[in-house]
Amino acid sequence: MAEMTPTTNNPFAYAPAPESRSVVDIAPSYGLFIDGEFTEAADGKVFKTVSPATEEVLSEVAQAGAADVDRAVKAARKAFEKWSALPGAERAKYLFRIARIIQERSRELAVLETLDNGKPIKETRDADLPLVAAHFFYYAGWADKLDHAGYGADPRPLGVAGQVIPWNFPLLMLAWKIAPALATGNTVVLKPAETTPLSALFFADICRQAGLPKGVVNILPGYGDTGAAIVAHDDVNKVAFTGSTAVGKEIARTVAGTEKKLTLELGGKGANIVFDDAPIDQAVEGIVSGIFFNQGQVCCAGSRLLVQESVQDELLDSLKRRLTTLRLGDPLDKNTDIGAINSAEQLARITALVETGEAEGAERWSAPCELPSSGYWFAPTLFTNVTQAHTVARDEIFGPVLSVLTFRTPEEAVAKANNSQYGLSAGIWTEKGSRILAVAERLRAGVVWANTFNKFDPTSPFGGYKESGFGREGGRHGLEAYLDV
Amino acid sequence: MSDARLSVFKTYKLYVGGKFPRSESGRVYEVTSGKGEWLANAPLSSRKDARDAVVAARKAFGGWAGKTAYNRGQVLYRVAEMLEGRREQFVREVADAEGLSKSKAGAVVDAAIDRWVWYAGWTDKVAQIAGGANPVAGPYFNLSSPEPTGVVTVLAPQESSFLGLVSVLAPVIATGNTAVVIASERSPLPALSLGEVLATSDLPGGVVNVLSGRTAEIAAPLAAHQDVNGLDLCGADEVLAKELQVAAADNLKRVLRPQPVDDWTADPGTHRLTAFLETKTVWHPTGSLGASGSSY
Numbered sequence: 001m002a003e004m005t006p007t008t009n010n011p012f013a014y015a016p017a018p019e020s021r022s023v024v025d026i027a028p029s030y031g032l033f034i035d036g037e038f039t040e041a042a043d044g045k046v047f048k049t050v051s052p053a054t055e056e057v058l059s060e061v062a063q064a065g066a067a068d069v070d071r072a073v074k075a076a077r078k079a080f081e082k083w084s085a086l087p088g089a090e091r092a093k094y095l096f097r098i099a100r101i102i103q104e105r106s107r108e109l110a111v112l113e114t115l116d117n118g119k120p121i122k123e124t125r126d127a128d129l130p131l132v133a134a135h136f137f138y139y140a141g142w143a144d145k146l147d148h149a150g151y152g153a154d155p156r157p158l159g160v161a162g163q164v165i166p167w168n169f170p171l172l173m174l175a176w177k178i179a180p181a182l183a184t185g186n187t188v189v190l191k192p193a194e195t196t197p198l199s200a201l202f203f204a205d206i207c208r209q210a211g212l213p214k215g216v217v218n219i220l221p222g223y224g225d226t227g228a229a230i231v232a233h234d235d236v237n238k239v240a241f242t243g244s245t246a247v248g249k250e251i252a253r254t255v256a257g258t259e260k261k262l263t264l265e266l267g268g269k270g271a272n273i274v275f276d277d278a279p280i281d282q283a284v285e286g287i288v289s290g291i292f293f294n295q296g297q298v299c300c301a302g303s304r305l306l307v308q309e310s311v312q313d314e315l316l317d318s319l320k321r322r323l324t325t326l327r328l329g330d331p332l333d334k335n336t337d338i339g340a341i342n343s344a345e346q347l348a349r350i351t352a353l354v355e356t357g358e359a360e361g362a363e364r365w366s367a368p369c370e371l372p373s374s375g376y377w378f379a380p381t382l383f384t385n386v387t388q389a390h391t392v393a394r395d396e397i398f399g400p401v402l403s404v405l406t407f408r409t410p411e412e413a414v415a416k417a418n419n420s421q422y423g424l425s426a427g428i429w430t431e432k433g434s435r436i437l438a439v440a441e442r443l444r445a446g447v448v449w450a451n452t453f454n455k456f457d458p459t460s461p462f463g464g465y466k467e468s469g470f471g472r473e474g475g476r477h478g479l480e481a482y483l484d485v
Numbered sequence: 486m487s488d489a490r491l492s493v494f495k496t497y498k499l500y501v502g503g504k505f506p507r508s509e510s511g512r513v514y515e516v517t518s519g520k521g522e523w524l525a526n527a528p529l530s531s532r533k534d535a536r537d538a539v540v541a542a543r544k545a546f547g548g549w550a551g552k553t554a555y556n557r558g559q560v561l562y563r564v565a566e567m568l569e570g571r572r573e574q575f576v577r578e579v580a581d582a583e584g585l586s587k588s589k590a591g592a593v594v595d596a597a598i599d600r601w602v603w604y605a606g607w608t609d610k611v612a613q614i615a616g617g618a619n620p621v622a623g624p625y626f627n628l629s630s631p632e633p634t635g636v637v638t639v640l641a642p643q644e645s646s647f648l649g650l651v652s653v654l655a656p657v658i659a660t661g662n663t664a665v666v667i668a669s670e671r672s673p674l675p676a677l678s679l680g681e682v683l684a685t686s687d688l689p690g691g692v693v694n695v696l697s698g699r700t701a702e703i704a705a706p707l708a709a710h711q712d713v714n715g716l717d718l719c720g721a722d723e724v725l726a727k728e729l730q731v732a733a734a735d736n737l738k739r740v741l742r743p744q745p746v747d748d749w750t751a752d753p754g755t756h757r758l759t760a761f762l763e764t765k766t767v768w769h770p771t772g773s774l775g776a777s778g779s780s781y
Contacts, residue, residue, distance in 0.1 A: 134622065150614060152754075245737075252734035257727025264737065421736075440767050450769040457621035461629050465763050466714070467737045472764050475619055477629065485756065 014327065017334040019121045024112045026198065029060040032068055032221065033204035035075035036214025042067040047223075049197055052118035053331050053340040053375040061197045064220035069189070069229040072218040076160040076187040077235055079215030084157050084185035088144030095140030095182060097210040102133040105206065109199060113171055114331045116198045118340030118376070119294050121332050131456055132175040135474075138458035139179035142479060146184065149476055151485040157185035158261055158484050159237030162230040165200075166243045167193035167342050168297040168398075174200050176473045177240050178217060179458075184482040186238065189218045189230055195343045197221035228254070236260060238482060242299070245396075245422070245467050263471025263481040265299065265463055267396040268424030271417035272302030272453065273439065275410070276311045278429035282451070284318050287402070290427055290453040292326065292380055295341055296400040299468075300425035302453055304393060305382075306413050309406045316384065316404065323367040323380045330372075341376040341399060350378050350399030357383050357392035362403070388419055396422070410435060414442045423465030427453045446472070497527050497673070499534060499697065500680025502541030503690015509533050514698065516674055519584025527673045530698035532706045535665065538694035539710055542636040542663040545691030550633045550661040554609035561605035561659060564686040568598045571682060575647060575675060582646045582672035596750045597651040604655035604758075611660055611758050619766070626769045631762040633661035634739050635714030638707040640700060643720050646672035648749045650679065653719050656757040658692055665694045665713070667704055667720065673697035701725050708732040715739040715761045719746075 029046070031038035045063040050056060064072070083091070102109065109132075110124035117124075146155050161181045165173035170192055181188050192200035204219045220226055224247070231239050231251050241251050242265040255262050272290050274283050290302025307315050331339035341347040358364050362383040371377040382402040386393050392403045407413040417426055426445040428436050436450045446464045449455060456462065461477035463469060471481045497516075498505040507513075512529035528534075549557070568575065572594055580590035615631040637657045642649035646669040657664045668676030680695040696703050700720055707713055708729035716738045718726045726743050733740050741760045 249734050249737060252737060253731050256730035256734065257723070259742075266737075436769065440765075443765075446763065446765060448765060448767045450767060452625070452768055452770055455621075455623070455625060455768050457619065457623065457625075457627070459619040460621050460627050460768070461619070461764050461766050463764065465634075465765075469737065470739055475629065476617070477764055 012325070014335045016330070018330060019111055019114075019332045019334055021111060021115070021332065024108045024115070026059050026112070026115070030197070030201045030221075031062045032064050032072070033201065033217070033219040034068065034072045035218065036208070038204070041065055042071070047194060049116060049195065051115050051375075052195070052342050053372070055374050058115060059198060061201070061221045064191070064222040064226045066229045068220060069226065069233055072189045072220055073160055073162075073230075073233050073235050075215035076189050076218055079213055080159055080187045083187055083213060083216050086185070088146060091183065091185065092140045092143035094210055094212055095136050095143060095179065098206055098212070099133050099136035099140060101206045101209050102129070102136060106130070106133065109171060109202060111332065112202060113199050114339070116196045117167065117170060118331055118342055120336040120339040121334055122336065123294060128169055128172050131458070132171050135172070135175040135458040136179045139183040142180075143183040146479065146483070149479050151480065151483055155184075155483040155485050158482060159186060160235060161186045161188045161238040161240060161482065162233065162236040163188055163190040163240045164227040164230060164243065165190065165192055167196040168294060168299070170196040171199040171203065173242050174203055176242075180473070180478045181238075181240075181482050182216065184479055186482050187216045189220060189236070191220050191222055191227050191230055194221070194223045231255065240481060241265070248469055261481065263463075263473070264469035265471070265473060266467065266469040268299045268301065268422045268464065268468050269304055269394065269396055269420045270300055270302045270425035270427065270445070271304045271306050271420075271443075272427035273306045273413045273417060273429065274308060274311065274315060275428075275430035275432070275435065276308040277431045278311075279431065280311065280315055280318055283315065283429040284322050286427060286429060286451070286453040287319060288322055288326070291402045292338060292400050293454050295339060295378070297342060297346070297398050298454065300447060300454065302425065302427050303397060303402060305402055305404045306407055306416055307404060308413070309408050312406055319382070320365065323382075326367060326380055328369050328371070328377065328379065338380060338400065341378050344376055346398065347376040347378060350397055350401065353392060353395060353397045353399075354381060354401055357390065357403075360390050360392075362386045362390050362392055388416060394420070410439060414439060418442075418444045421467040424468035425449065495525070497525050497677045497697070499528050499530060500677065500684065500693070500695040501534070501538050502544070502694065503684060505680070505684075508698070509537070516672070518581045524581055525674060527677065527697045530696040530703050532702070534696055535703050535706045536710070538665040538696055539636060539707065539712055541691035541694050542665050543712055545689055546633075546635055546663045548689055549658070549663055549692045552661075554612065557659065557661065558605050558608035560687045561601060561608065561655065564682060564688065565598050565601040565605060567682045567686045568601060571678070572598070574678065578675045578678060579647045582675055583644070593648045597648040600648070600651050600753070601655055604659045607656070607758055608659050611755075611762075614755065615759055615762060616764070624771045624773065626771050627766065629764050629766045631660070631759070632765050634761040634763055635662060636712060637662045637664050637715035637717060637761050638704070638713050639664050639666045639717040640704055640720035641666055641668055641676060642746065642749075643669050643671065643700070645746075645749045647675035647679075649719075649746070650676050652749055652753055653717055653757065654693065656753075657717065657761055660758055660762055662715065662761050663692045665696065665707060667700050667707075668695060668697045669720065670698070670700045704729055705732065708738070709735060711736050713738060715741075717741040717760070718743045
């Protein structure tokens with residue numbers, strides 16, 4: 001395991017503290033989950049999923065094609081009739097069961113997620129899994145209270161929901177999609193990302209344990225073409241997608257002119273604004289969690305730091321000092337802060353954008369750390385001397401790379417923060433309450449964290465302005481996406 | 486002597502940025518009554534007119550969205566007052582446009598005025614039905630509030646030239662958006678006259694911009710416009726709606742698809758009010774009294 005600081009004579013050196021892999025049993029191969037059964041793909045195609053930390057092949061997974069999509073949609077359609085007719089209280093009990101089983105199996109799922117995704121066990125254990133269970137628990141309670149949700153009496157489900165989720169929070173994104181869909185009486189066909197299919201397949205097993213009627217949840221691993229087939233399928237009534245803005249636009253074009261209801265949760269370039277009166281140490285912690293949580297592979301990451309000019313030097317010194325203490329390495333180690341980048345492709349994308357940043361004249365600083373020899377890794381990096389025209393200030397990097405810009409007045413901070421095609425998240429650091437409220441009101445972003453960052457909760461609506469997408473996930477708002485209202 | 490008096494015709498003009506320009510193209514088209522009689526020459530708006538309207542709507546957005554909800558309600562109520570004063574004119578125009586009897590047209594205009602009043606009352610209530618406090622599992626204050634989406638292009642219904650128009654326009658601006666409205670292609674006169682009412686109702690210029698002409702011709706550049714945030718396709722047929730929705734995907738406009746409306750006098754519900762709203766959720770640590778150390 002590599003560490004960020006030389007271990008010789010380092011009083012802060014940690015001994016390795018790996019979480020045991022034995023808690024999870026990964027089969028050598030997995031099928032598609034259609035109509036309550038694991039089956040091979042119609043054309044027999046499979047793909048491998050690897051651990052991004054070691055490049056070890058974890059399993060071989062069936063790859064769904066158009067024929068499989070059709071079969072899954074048919075199964076979901078068939079199941080819809082009974083599922084939607086169940087009393088809400090009964091649907092609720094299935095979801096409560098699922099929430100409880102997730103809690104029971106959370107250590108297993110955390111280790112699995114860390115293996116397949118590359119993120120630190122600290123995060124899967126303390127953030128992903130508790131939020132997954134909470135999300136099912138929260139929406140379970142809505143299933144028999146929909147009359148009171150503000151959408152009129154007896155709001156109806158849409159039918160079959162086609163859901164396509166990303167690799168950055170595989171099981172959490174599944175929960176965000178499936179929990180509200182089932183609570184409102186829809187059935188689902190869900191495609192996990194090609195680099196992280198395993199936790200969704202384990203979820204299929206949880207559905208089995210919970211006794212969920214067959215066909216209510218169908219899981220189809222695959223690549224972009226599988227997702228496109230789900231989105232375009234004539235008998236899908238609802239499309240929910242989390243992923244890149246480019247793909248989101250393509251999906252919006254595909255569903256144009258149809259009755260399909262669409263929600264999109266797309267890219268971001270969140271501004272994290274630090275005023276001169278902010279408590280610097282706390283702001284530094286917030287900046288770190290804002291951009292280095294999950295290796296920065298977070299759509300709502302605080303990837304643009306806007307710091308008031310007068311405190312720039314102090315803040316950056318403090319930030320760099322903090323970054324040198326982050327521990328990068330084995331994601332299963334309980335002391336690891338920074339895990340692996342999810343895939344070779346993503347690492348190449350990050351690397352290319354960082355090279356562009358350097359070529360365009362921004363100043364690069366990377367935390368001094370040794371990267372493991374196998375797997376996909378990128379050291380925590382920040383750019384200073386960044387202007388709004390720089391690519392690293394405009395494009396979503398989706399990696400552990402922070403672009404630092406400065407401002408003098410609150411007006412300038414707001415103008416720079418809003419100068420983006422995106423509008424997903426923003427952060428504000430100041431001790432002055434009225435300034436928080438004034439700035440928060442003027443930020444065109446769906447989630448604003450004041451004196452905190454990257455906090456999530458099933459009761460709290462999440463989603464973007466502008467090209468960060470539309471619709472909300474979480475809370476009462478999250479029901480609307482799955483109701484015919 | 487009364488037989489000898491020649492009436493004064495009105496030149497119908499666009500309403501853009503609080504002013505009444507002709508189409509920059511210099512084009513007009515003939516508007517006829519339900520019976521085919523000539524009523525007026527209406528401006529045949531161009532793509533440039535559409536772009537100018539977006540500029541005006543964008544310029545007005547910050548000020549309008551930034552007004553207090555109470556103030557927006559007052560302004561919208563003022564619109565209803567002005568409509569009431571011009572009731573006879575609108576009854577005549579609606580009767581001509583839609584081939585209705587005077588009494589039926591009167592009922593339509595009354596319903597339209599009442600609808601303005603209804604929406605005027607919504608401005609300071611919608612945040613309370615669409616937003617709220619979220620009980621997150623942690624020491625955080627967490628509040629969701631609706632905010633206007635921005636500049637919204639509205640394709641007014643083709644058949645209901647006034648009540649339909651009011652029913653799609655009022656909710657868009659009640660919530661703080663600004664609008665570029667494409668009037669009913671065949672019956673644009675009530676919409677153009679509405680511009681005159683808005684101009685005298687304390688509504689800031691640019692909050693509503695009214696264009697007349699060929700719906701498809703004007704809507705295409707607006708659906709593709711990068712500075713338009715929302716699109717209400719009410720007045721589009723199926724083919725046009727799909728085409729515009731595809732164009733709207735380029736900057737992920739919020740699109741309200743055309744929905745059949747049999748009876749514009751029916752209770753409209755709140756879905757048009759919420760169609761062009763964004764939800765912003767703000768978090769802040771609550772800390773704890775008397776505790777030592779960080780509240781984060």
